[in-house]
Every structure is written in structure tokens, then in C-alpha cells.
Amino acid sequence: MDQQQGAYHLKKLKLKVTPQRLEVMHCLASEPSYLSADEVWSRAKPILGSLGLPTVYRILDELTEAGVISRIFRSDRKQYYHLCPNQNHHHHFVCESCRRVEDVEVCGLDGVAQVIRSTGGSVTSHILQINGVCGKCIKREEAANET
Amino acid sequence: MDQQQGAYHLKKLKLKVTPQRLEVMHCLASEPSYLSADEVWSRAKPILGSLGLPTVYRILDELTEAGVISRIFRSDRKQYYHLCPNQNHHHHFVCESCRRVEDVEVCGLDGVAQVIRSTGGSVTSHILQINGVCGKCIKREEAANET
DNA sequence: TGTATAAATAAAAGTAACTTTCATTTAGAG
DNA sequence: CTCTAAATGAAAGTTACTTTTATTTATACA
Numbered sequence: 339m340d341q342q343q344g345a346y347h348l349k350k351l352k353l354k355v356t357p358q359r360l361e362v363m364h365c366l367a368s369e370p371s372y373l374s375a376d377e378v379w380s381r382a383k384p385i386l387g388s389l390g391l392p393t394v395y396r397i398l399d400e401l402t403e404a405g406v407i408s409r410i411f412r413s414d415r416k417q418y419y420h421l422c423p424n425q426n427h428h429h430h431f432v433c434e435s436c437r438r439v440e441d442v443e444v445c446g447l448d449g450v451a452q453v454i455r456s457t458g459g460s461v462t463s464h465i466l467q468i469n470g471v472c473g474k475c476i477k478r479e480e481a482a483n484e485t
Numbered sequence: 486m487d488q489q490q491g492a493y494h495l496k497k498l499k500l501k502v503t504p505q506r507l508e509v510m511h512c513l514a515s516e517p518s519y520l521s522a523d524e525v526w527s528r529a530k531p532i533l534g535s536l537g538l539p540t541v542y543r544i545l546d547e548l549t550e551a552g553v554i555s556r557i558f559r560s561d562r563k564q565y566y567h568l569c570p571n572q573n574h575h576h577h578f579v580c581e582s583c584r585r586v587e588d589v590e591v592c593g594l595d596g597v598a599q600v601i602r603s604t605g606g607s608v609t610s611h612i613l614q615i616n617g618v619c620g621k622c623i624k625r626e627e628a629a630n631e632t
Numbered sequence: 633t634g635t636a637t638a639a640a641t642a643a644a645a646g647t648a649a650c651t652t653t654c655a656t657t658t659a660g661a662g
Numbered sequence: 663c664t665c666t667a668a669a670t671g672a673a674a675g676t677t678a679c680t681t682t683t684a685t686t687t688a689t690a691c692a
Binding site: 402403409411413415417429431433434440442443444445446447448449450451453454457458459460461462463464465466467468469470471472473474476477 | 549550556558560562564576578580581587589590591592593594595596597598600601604605606607608609610611612613614615616617618619620621623624
């Protein structure tokens with residue numbers, strides 16, 4: 339994500355276009371995997387010269403709330419963030435081996451939402467994350483086993 | 486979940502049947518919503534007399550790993566746990582108003598898994614959580630608005 | 633292009649969630 | 663009953679995250 343795109347997103351959200359926000363977005367966008375708040379801070383800080391950790395948390399929260407970035411769930415009780423250029427509704431396939439995040443366009447939630455509605459409830463959001471091993475990693479592991 | 490059921494689960498997992506484990510399971514099972522580690526501790530401690538917080542964390546981890554309890558995801562960066570009697574594959578509808586967790590039998594992930602496999606990847610697990618407002622809460626809110 | 637101002641940031645201190653370590657206890661196998 | 667591996671509790675430690683407040687800055691508007 340370049341500065342223009344970043345600025346566009348921020349303006350649409352009525353957030354000021356600050357170097358900190360642009361750099362946080364840039365960090366996440368240039369990472370095919372996901373990053374923790376701390377990792378974003380470590381990467382963005384030297385580029386900006388100075389950057390407060392609370393600022394990173396605030397920006398991550400704002401952008402998550404706005405749907406520009408998504409949380410990635412792991413069992414280590416830490417929070418990870420991923421930014422994907424695809425802004426349509428989609429979900430994530432997370433490789434447990436290389437940590438890469440792939441977009442999954444299929445949602446398959448229509449049936450589920452229908453069931454909820456049939457009980458009088460309403461659906462406001464949902465989390466769908468698929469964990470597994472990506473094709474590249476499977477091939478790599480197979481090759482390693484054969485030697 | 487009574488002691489017998491709890492003991493059955495633990496034995497199947499080759500875990501010793503301790504009062505601590507039984508009580509943690511009992512706490513979660515008697516709660517239609519979800520609890521944080523801290524909340525489990527607060528509830529189980531007075532019943533057991535003494536209970537270490539690390540023990541609670543350990544037990545929650547073991548049971549989550551084994552699939553006996555599930556994590557509930559919220560945006561407050563804290564971890565919550567839910568135990569449901571239904572041990573078949575299913576997902577959760579979490580009411581944002583009353584925090585109640587309802588089982589959802591429909592999964593709808595077959596299509597997604599197929600897409601992953603078509604790219605050479607494999608799926609090992611997935612997270613699906615539906616957030617919304619349950620029928621009861623919608624009715625309650627409507628009634629409140631009418632007065 | 634200035635200027636006012638609301639929004640945003642940094643620094644410092646604080647809180648809460650969670651973990652590690654290790655000595656002691658206990659469940660369950662034999 | 664006894665032995666042993668597993669489990670627990672206590673204490674201390676770590677890390678993730680938040681709050682507060684003074685200062686700075688982006689931007690709307692003159």
C-alpha cells in the first residue's frame with residue numbers, strides 16, 4: 339500500500355493523514371504474513387525516527403474497527419494483524435508453516451446466517467479463519483522428506 | 486457437566502481426574518455464556534478452598550487444545566472460554582447483548598476447504614464465530630422501545 | 633498563505649493478563 | 663500400600679497493553 343492509497347483510506351474514515359498512520363499501514367501492507375503490535379512498532383519506529391507504542395495500538399484499533407486491517411487468531415493469546423489489498427468481503431487462510439495469509443473469496447456463511455435469522459436473531463459480524471498448510475509448504479516439506 | 490462426565494472427558498485425554506480440573510469444567514459448563522480465566526478462578530477458588538491462577542490457565546489450555554472447550558473471540562484482546570455439551574463439530578453464535586452462546590450446527594466450510602485443496606494446501610482447523618443479537622434480546626429491546 | 637482548533641502523538645507511569653520456576657502434593661498404576 | 667509421574671500452589675517475573683497529560687500537528691477556514 340502506497341501513500342496515496344493509505345491517505346485515501348484515512349480520509350474516507352475521517353482520520354487525519356499522519357506519517358504514523360501511513361507508516362503503520364505501509365508496514366502491514368508490505369508483509370505477506372501478519373504482525374504483532376510490537377513488530378509493527380519495531381519496524382515503523384526507525385523509519386519515523388520516533389514513534390510511541392500507544393500510538394501503534396491506537397492506530398491498529400482504529401484500522402481494525404474500520405475493517406481496513408484484520409485480526410489473525412492464534413493460540414498463543416497474542417494479537418496479530420494483517421492488511422490485505424482486497425477490500426471486498428473475504429476471509430483468510432493462514433499457513434501454519436510459513437505464516438503467509440491467503441485471501442479466500444468463498445464465504446459460505448449464507449446458510450448459517452439463515453439459521454440464525456430463523457430463530458429471530460440477527461447477525462452483525464462473523465469471524466472465519468482457516469488454518470492449515472499452504473501448497474508451497476507442503477511441496478517443500480515433501481521435498482525435504484525425500485532427500 | 487457433572488463429575489462423571491468431566492471424569493470421562495479427562496480419562497479419555499489421559500489427564501488425571503483432579504478436583505481442580507473437575508471444578509473448572511463445572512464452572513464453564515454451568516455458564517450459558519463465556520468466562521475469562523480470571524472469572525473461572527474467582528468462581529472455582531472458593532469452592533475448592535485454594536486454587537492457583539496458573540493452574541487455571543494450564544487447565545484451560547489443556548481443555549482448549551483437546552477441543553473440550555472453545556475460545557470466544559472479542560475485540561477487547563482478552564481470552565474467553567466456553568464449554569458446550571455438544572461435542573460434535575459445530576460453531577458458535579455469540580449474542581453481543583446478553584453474551585449467551587448458542588450452538589450452530591451448520592458449518593458451511595466444505596466449499597472453502599475445497600478451494601484450499603484445489604490450490605494444493607491442506608486445512609487443519611478453522612475458526613468460525615458468528616456475532617449478533619439473539620432473538621430474545623431483539624424482542625426485549627423492541628419491547629423497551631415501545632414503552 | 634496564515635491561523636485557530638480539534639485531533640493526534642509521545643513520554644511516563646501504571647495495570648492486568650499471563651508465564652516461569654520450583655518445591656510440595658496427589659492421582660492412579662502395580 | 664507404595665511408588666512415581668503428573669499436577670498443583672506460591673512467588674516472582676514478564677509482557678502486552680492502557681491511561682494520563684502535556685505537546686505537537688493536520689486541516690478547515692479566514
